[in-house]
Amino acid sequence: MxxxxxxxxxxxxxxxVLGAGAGIIWGAMPGLSxxxxxxxxxxxxxxxxxxxxxxxxxxxYTGATFGGAISAxxxxxxxTPDSVPIQLCGYPLTEQGRGGEAIAxxxxxxxxxxxxxxxxxxxxxxxxxVFALNFGAWEQFLLALWGILLAGSIxxxxxxxxxxxxxxxxxxxxxxxxxxxxxxxxxxxxxxxELRGGVAFIPVLIGLFGIAEVMRIAxxxxxxxxxxxxxxxxxxFDLLRRYYKSALRSSAIxxxxxxxxxxxxxxxNFLAYEMGQRASGKQFHKGSMEGVICTGTSDNAAIGGxxxxxxxxxxxxxxxxxxVMAALAYHGVxxxxxxxxxxxxxxxxxxxxxxxxxxxxxxxxxxxxxxxxRLLAMPPALLMPMVxxxxxxxxxxxxxxxxxxxxxxxxxxxxYLLVRYDFPLAPMVFALILGKIxxxxxxxxxxxxxxxxTSQLLSRPVGLIILLLILVTILYGIxxxxxxxxxxxxxxxNLNV
Amino acid sequence: MSAxxxxxxxxxxxxxxxxxxxxxxxxxxxxxxxxxxxxxxxPIIIGGVLVLLALLLLAERRRLRARPxxxxxxxxxxxxxxxxxxxxxxxxxxxxxxxYLPYEPPTFVxxxxxxxxxxxxxxxSIFFAAIGFTLVISVLFTRVLGTLVPGSYSLLxxxxx
Numbered sequence: 001m002x003x004x005x006x007x008x009x010x011x012x013x014x015x016x017v018l019g020a021g022a023g024i025i026w027g028a029m030p031g032l033s034x035x036x037x038x039x040x041x042x043x044x045x046x047x048x049x050x051x052x053x054x055x056x057x058x059x060x061y062t063g064a065t066f067g068g069a070i071s072a073x074x075x076x077x078x079x080t081p082d083s084v085p086i087q088l089c090g091y092p093l094t095e096q097g098r099g100g101e102a103i104a105x106x107x108x109x110x111x112x113x114x115x116x117x118x119x120x121x122x123x124x125x126x127x128x129x130v131f132a133l134n135f136g137a138w139e140q141f142l143l144a145l146w147g148i149l150l151a152g153s154i155x156x157x158x159x160x161x162x163x164x165x166x167x168x169x170x171x172x173x174x175x176x177x178x179x180x181x182x183x184x185x186x187x188x189x190x191x192x193x194e195l196r197g198g199v200a201f202i203p204v205l206i207g208l209f210g211i212a213e214v215m216r217i218a219x220x221x222x223x224x225x226x227x228x229x230x231x232x233x234x235x236x237f238d239l240l241r242r243y244y245k246s247a248l249r250s251s252a253i254x255x256x257x258x259x260x261x262x263x264x265x266x267x268x269n270f271l272a273y274e275m276g277q278r279a280s281g282k283q284f285h286k287g288s289m290e291g292v293i294c295t296g297t298s299d300n301a302a303i304g305g306x307x308x309x310x311x312x313x314x315x316x317x318x319x320x321x322x323x324v325m326a327a328l329a330y331h332g333v334x335x336x337x338x339x340x341x342x343x344x345x346x347x348x349x350x351x352x353x354x355x356x357x358x359x360x361x362x363x364x365x366x367x368x369x370x371x372x373x374r375l376l377a378m379p380p381a382l383l384m385p386m387v388x389x390x391x392x393x394x395x396x397x398x399x400x401x402x403x404x405x406x407x408x409x410x411x412x413x414x415x416y417l418l419v420r421y422d423f424p425l426a427p428m429v430f431a432l433i434l435g436k437i438x439x440x441x442x443x444x445x446x447x448x449x450x451x452x453x454t455s456q457l458l459s460r461p462v463g464l465i466i467l468l469l470i471l472v473t474i475l476y477g478i479x480x481x482x483x484x485x486x487x488x489x490x491x492x493x494n495l496n497v
Numbered sequence: 498m499s500a501x502x503x504x505x506x507x508x509x510x511x512x513x514x515x516x517x518x519x520x521x522x523x524x525x526x527x528x529x530x531x532x533x534x535x536x537x538x539x540p541i542i543i544g545g546v547l548v549l550l551a552l553l554l555l556a557e558r559r560r561l562r563a564r565p566x567x568x569x570x571x572x573x574x575x576x577x578x579x580x581x582x583x584x585x586x587x588x589x590x591x592x593x594x595x596x597y598l599p600y601e602p603p604t605f606v607x608x609x610x611x612x613x614x615x616x617x618x619x620x621x622s623i624f625f626a627a628i629g630f631t632l633v634i635s636v637l638f639t640r641v642l643g644t645l646v647p648g649s650y651s652l653l654x655x656x657x658x
Contacts, residue, residue: 047642162553166512169550172543173519185526185536215577215584218615382626385611388588389604393634396647405592405647409585420576421504439539446533481557 002051002345007352012055013360015048016353019059020360021368026060027067028372030077031217031380032387034064035429036209038323039202043394050331054346055353057324062357064320065265065300066110066365070372073103073292082265082299085273089284089291100233102292107365108235109247109296114358116251116297117258117304121311122351128312129347132337135462137448140314141441142466144434147315148172148427149473151261155424161477167418168427174199175435182443194403201326201432203395203404204411205319208425210391211412214384216419233369236289243290246276247297254298258305261317261430265302272298300361303354310335311347314437319429326433330398505558513551519544587611592647600648605631 006012019041026037041060045053068080073090086106093102135143148168156164177188178198189195240247250272257268276294277284284291306317314336316322325335333343340347395408415425449456457463519540526537587607594603608627617623638646639653 044637044642047644160554160557162550162557163508166508166547166550166554169543169547170512170515173515173540173547176540176543180536182534183527183536187526187536187540188522211584211588215580218580218584379617381615381617382612382622384615385608386626386630388584388611389608389630389634392588392591393638393646397638397644400645402592402595402647405588409588409592413581413585416581417576421508423508442539442542443534446538450531450533478553481553482560 002343002349004345004348004352006051006345006349007055007356009051011049011052012353013356015052016055016059016356017360017364019056020063020357021059021364023060023063023065024067024070024361024364024368025063025372025375027064028070028079028376029383030071030075030079030376031213031383032079033209033213034068034080035205035319035323036213036387037064038320039205039209040390040394042202042323042327043397045327046330046397050328050333051349053331054328054333054350055356057327058350058353059357059360061320061324062114062300062303062354062361063364065303066107066361069106069110069296069299070103070369071376073106074099074373075376082269082302084266085269086292086295086299089273089288089295092285092287093289093292096287097231098287100231101236102289103369104233104235104366105239105289106292106296107362108237108240109293110300110365111358111362112240112247113251113254113297113299113301114303114354114361116248117255117301118351118354118358119304120255120301121304121307121354125308125311125347128308129337129340132312135313135337136460137441137444138457138460139463139466141438141445142463142470143313143315144438144441146466146470146473147261147309147313148431148434148438149470149477151430152424152427153473153477154260154267155426160422160481162481163421163423164427165477167423167425168431171428171431172435172438174204174428175432176439181436181440194401198436199407199432200398200401200404202323202398203407204432205323205326205429206391206395207408207411207413208415208418208428209319210387210394211408212415212419214388214391215412215416217380217384220380233366239289240293243293246279246290246294249279250276250294250298251301254301255305258302259308259317261309261315265299265306265318268298268302268305269295300358307350307354311339311350312337314434316430316433319426322429322433503558505554505561509551509554509558512547512554516544516547516549516551519547583614587614595648598648599650599652600646601631601635601652603648604634 068083069086071079072083072087076091078084078087090102152164152168153161253272254268272294309315309317395404523537523541528535591607612623639651
């Protein structure tokens with residue numbers, strides 16, 4: 001049994017603070033993606049008890065979500081892809097000598113946005129869970145399928161939706177490896193005993209996002225980065241009062257858009273930036289505190305939104321959430337609609353950890369600013385070999401298996417090639433988490449529907465609606481693929497995570 | 498499109514190949530009470546969908562070649578086979594070394610050599626970063642988290658706690 005107040009115990013608070021600190025530092029370092037950080041830092045949670053592990057993971061997630069803003073605003077390099085909008089409006093302020101003010105306002109805006117996300121999550125999640133508990137095997141299969149298709153559509157929107165879908169379905173194929181759950185038949189194990197338990201999720205992530213990134217940065221001539229003088233580091237509370245409408249609008253955008261699988265914070269932040277710019281009539285890219293407030297609130301409000309489909313439906317909305325789900329599953333906590341049955345009180349406990357993590361992020365955001373500025377000067381030549389070693393020990397720690405280190409290397413090559421051929425990685429990550437759920441529920445449904453299939457299908461309106469959504473998503477993707485359209489020249493920024 | 502790397506042809510061929518393989522593998526799996534309860538059902542579906550997606554990818558390639566203005570115009574990073582070989586080869590040697598040696602020496606040596614390979618030339622920075630990282634990870638995992646590190650053993654186990 002868990003309770004809301006368990007989150008305020010000594011151990012959860014301590015590890016939430018440690019997690020938030022580690023997340024902020026990781027998120028601030030350019031070239032180290034949030035998903036990579038989550039996958040590696042989650043390694044440290046395996047030796048903890050459930051409460052401490054959950055607090056630690058929420059701390060990392062909250063900290064890393066904000067952390068990218070530090071390097072984006074101060075050195076014009078986004079630490080994470082969702083920090084690109086705040087870079088556009090924040091770095092010009094640094095050039096004007098107002099970097100300290102900008103980043104302090106970003107910290108406060110993120111703090112406010114987080115509260116909105118947590119509130120939305122606390123209000124909506126229980127209602128959605130009650131609704132989702134009525135889902136049968138067929139609906140759960142369709143939801144998993146739609147989540148993967150949607151992630152593929154959104155992740156591949158800028159280049160090719162077909163590539164997004166291929167990425168997702170390859171992920172499903174990888175999820176098939178191992179003993180299948182109903183008859184215990186070994187699938188795609190190729191007589192390798194270590195594969196009978198399937199391919200472990202965390203080593204795959206470490207390979208796709210960690211080792212692949214080391215390969216990408218190797219061979220690039222990266223220079224040391226220097227931060228400009230920041231000036232006084234003090235948030236402008238008066239600006240938040242002045243732009244409270246922008247803050248509320250952006251928080252709502254972050255929460256709602258954060259729900260969408262494959263979309264999440266990057267899309268929410270760009271939308272908040274764009275809508276804020278239109279509403280204010282200003283040009284944010286010339287430097288704007290209002291822009292910083294819009295993107296800061298949206299970024300962290302998306303935390304609550306992104307947790308909603310995971311908690312209520314068992315569908316991760318981002319690769320980072322997928323890591324949280326996998327890490328908690330390691331502790332026997334299966335995130336999804338049946339969470340309250342299997343772990344009573346865990347949901348409200350999780351809300352409590354989010355509150356603690358938000359407070360920790362606010363305090364540590366200021367406390368760690370100067371050390372992070374020094375760390376940002378660390379050359380990649382020193383950093384990347386350490387990341388490679390972290391990847392190795394991270395992959396090993398999941399099951400204390402050297403085989404997982406080989407898995408990480410293999411998927412590192414795979415991830416490197418996928419990105420070079422413009423395939424998004426997020427749909428594959430979702431499919432790895434959802435694949436076994438989809439498989440099991442498909443087979444259960446096939447057995448249930450073996451008689452009177454049509455009447456059974458027609459008697460399930462929720463299933464019909466999800467089926468319709470799947471068909472619309474597929475049709476949209478096929479029409480977009482085959483139809484001519486004017487595609488503007490795009491930036492080479494990789495928004496794979 | 499010819500000035501850019503063709504990012505459709507090879508992936509579509511490989512995807513079709515993977516799809517076909519999965520269909521064949523799925524068909525070879527047992528189905529004692531029909532396909533609805535067979536472990537091969539989902540692999541067959543996945544394989545079939547991958548073949549279809551491969552064809553759609555080829556169709557997209559055809560459309561882009563007919564309309565080059567729609568193709569991406571930003572510079573593409575090259576596939577550097579030497580880098581893949583160097584990074585993966587060095588990690589493979591590192592893992593093999595761990596079969597015979599404790600955790601700390603191969604980790605320290607790997608870090609030093611990798612930092613040199615990545616272009617760092619400051620001997621004090623390399624030495625202190627490598628030794629600091631190795632010690633921190635070793636202490637963190639063996640003493641704080643109470644778990645194991647890869648390798649035959651950790652040198653810290655030789656120090657009484």
